[in-house]
Amino acid sequence: MKPLNFFFLGMLSFALCASTHAAEPYGKIGEKYAALGGHGGALGLPIGDETNAPFGGRFHDFKMGSIDWHPQIGQAYEVYGAIGGKFHELGNAQFGYPITDESTTPDRRGRYNHFRSVQLPGKPESSIYWTPETGAHEIHGLIRDAWAKSGWERGELGYPTSDEFQDGAFRRSNFEHGYIQWSQNTGTRIVKAGVAHDAPRDIHLRSALSTDGWAPISGWVDIVMKPNGDYVFSGHVHNAGAVNIRYSLAAAVVTPSGQSFGFGINGHRVDGTETVFGRHRDHNWNQANNDPRIAANWNSVAEGTLSWRLVASATITSGIENFIDSTAREAFQKLNRSANASLGGQIAKFYMNLLSTL
Template sequence: MPGKMRSDREKIPDGYTKADADKAETMEARIEKQRMLRAAPGCEVYWPAPFEVCGAIRDKYNSLGGPRSFLLLPKSNELTNPDGVGRRSEFQNGPIYWSPQGGAHPVVNHFFAAWARHGWEGGYIGYPTTDEIANPDRIGRRQHFTGSTIYWNARNPVNAYSIGGAIFGEWGRQKWEQGWLGYPTSDEEPADDKRYNSFENGYIFWAARSGAFAVRTTPDPRKPAHDGYCDANDPAHCSPDPNHDAYYYMQACMDGYMRDDDIVLVLKPVGELGAWGDLTLTCGRYRHIHNNHNAHADQSNFLLCLSLTYTWGLKWDGAKNGNSGIAWDNRKGHWGYIVYDLQNRIVTAFPSGDDGKDWGGCTRGYRK
């Protein structure tokens, strides 16, 4: 009767009509009556929203604070997902999804957007298995799913990205976001017969014949500068030191602190290609590659192109002057070449193209 409904006594929140509020109150009364008759279906209605929230989704919603949580009020009844297995209820600030594999969990904001990019529960990411979790560094968050994990961080607040499988395993070996790679800056992407994720400081690539491996694309800021690198009694000669990375050696070479035959880097193949052995690049040959192919001006792409060419290129013999070589071609115009001698020393390396200096073109080719 008029004057007896809750909507006549209390202010109705924005977004709901008096009819909605009265319907919700009627539903609440019906469910309460069912409880008294011991026939409750495990659902609740949250006034003034005229929708039932049921079962495990209701329990999760209540545990978060119900209408006072970040989800606010419900805006749908429980819905069956397209796979016919999972369930979801939608709220003003996002849904809660339930599956037998993962239970009930909200997926909202950037995590929901990343999930949606790949087909929600129907894609490779699958169903959520956790709520959002704060990372140890206190600047990022993550959420686990049955097929992948989505990461977000405050340094790149616009997007969240998924990472899973062998690439996730390799990232873990590099200490996840607290290691030198940092946070992912892309979802897992295809690249011909390979896959990769980009990160703040590098890439992790995967292929069936090589597995997953990480490649640095920025100098390591934790490495010391030249002070202490060279022997004070022999400043013209700097011995290789595994505590320094390739950027350190390349700079030392170009600054004149290394002799021509000093080793700048050792190129190591991975997986089944390990039988090919290590390739070494000396300071003299590095300067040659820079002078002819602009290596030092684009160090990150130079190192990445070398690593990927050695891992996924095809070996060939009978190169000029009896040397051997490795060439990579993705049939889309971006090639990488490495030529080496019988002692596995790199003689030269270059990307294809009119001027043989487009190292960025070489690495972009791997990601197409």
């Protein structure tokens, strides 16, 4: 009597179980499965039964992939291999329902599937592209639209090499020969590898200056930065009041990635009307220099924004010095209590009374 071949029996039991628990595909999914070669096709044997999918669709898993169907799309389409793996990683139908079978790209180098998000307004489309060199990566939204307009994979950027990700204030997808960024404020921008930037040759940031508190000073700050690292920091501050004021200004250009480039004026005095002789109500400055960090980070600097803070303290010639108050009323009340006898104090009291009538 020959000994039993337990390996053969095990394989036979597995096949019997599989045939018992896996239902044959039917309907639109069954039609697609048969068109792809059925059991002998690229998807292999079915796993389990056809099942409900999110947002009113259906799917059936197979050994090598899946077939998904949604009534709004009409036809059933397969997703398998590395693209199928990425599709599963992205949440399957949460990413979108396939609207193509996996197909060969026009340049014959890669493979792709297109998808549609039936649950979103406008039912936007997205894609997953794969090559042996880049792997499988998704692309969607306005970045996908910009890539399509540039010629898809045969355009200047080539195939995607990343999924979409957050890049400071931007959304971004990388490609073989550059990247595409998008933000609500700037829209989409294509940046080719080896090209410094499609940003302007220099950036010019300017803002009006004022204080939230009591100090009657105002003006402007202006910063020009160039790709070689040169910059010009200039501005103007005017004192329109009676009290002499010493002010400090801190300004910074902040990039989307969080880098900052700082500029400042520290403790400069602008005179009020209490200074009779040699009065200087205005301060103008123009500082030029070079910062190598600007050149080294130009792509990010070119998207920078200007922020600033202006702090002021009063310096009264009759003896009240060096205080900073958070509100106008508190500041002038202090002047009223401490300097009634001086010309500056009397003027401050007048301003306090005037303020109380506003």
